[in-house]
Amino acid sequence: MQDDNRGLGQGLKDNKRTRNHFRLLWERRTLGSEVSDGHSTSYPSLLSHLTSVYLNAPVLALPVAKRQPPAPGLRSFHPLASSLPCDFHLLNLRTLQAEDETLPSAEAALILHRKGFDCGLEAKNLGFNCTTSQGKVALGSLFRDLDVGFLQPTSLTLLYPLASPSNSTDVSLEPMEVATFRLRLG
Numbered sequence: 001m002q003d004d005n006r007g008l009g010q011g012l013k014d015n016k017r018t019r020n021h022f023r024l025l026w027e028r029r030t031l032g033s034e035v036s037d038g039h040s041t042s043y044p045s046l047l048s049h050l051t052s053v054y055l056n057a058p059v060l061a062l063p064v065a066k067r068q069p070p071a072p073g074l075r076s077f078h079p080l081a082s083s084l085p086c087d088f089h090l091l092n093l094r095t096l097q098a099e100d101e102t103l104p105s106a107e108a109a110l111i112l113h114r115k116g117f118d119c120g121l122e123a124k125n126l127g128f129n130c131t132t133s134q135g136k137v138a139l140g141s142l143f144r145d146l147d148v149g150f151l152q153p154t155s156l157t158l159l160y161p162l163a164s165p166s167n168s169t170d171v172s173l174e175p176m177e178v179a180t181f182r183l184r185l186g
Helices: 046-056
Strands: 088-095 107-114 136-138 148-154 170-172 178-185
Touching: none
Parallel strands: none
Antiparallel strands: 088 107, 107 178, 136 170, 148 178
């Protein structure tokens, strides 16, 4: 008697108005980069990628009272010696489970995503210092005070090795490629 054909055999009575914020990014193509043959490009601009990351994962500023001295065991942690190129996104960096559960694992999983972007859009005075590296990242010099002793490309689930371990720490990715690596930092 109360079914309104919306699912689960019951009427929905929790329709509530929700507040939404939408952002529109208008970009203009540069002269000479018009789309030919009516085919549209499939990649957004680098500015739209960075805006999307900023909106989806905003920076949280946590205030600290200046009157209280910091706890003796706490210190700042800066794992990266330099920032990644703007077209790379660090999806995950986590330790792997060790065979002996009482000891921490020496290996970590690194998942990188290289964003594809369209260079035919205007990029004047973006307000940020951004560089790209043509799809190459040197993982050996990426981490502060840590050396990459072992690097092996694996499947996305980390179950199957895709290549033998390498001494080279240089990684090259194509646009819109996601790559997973098993590495040992020391």
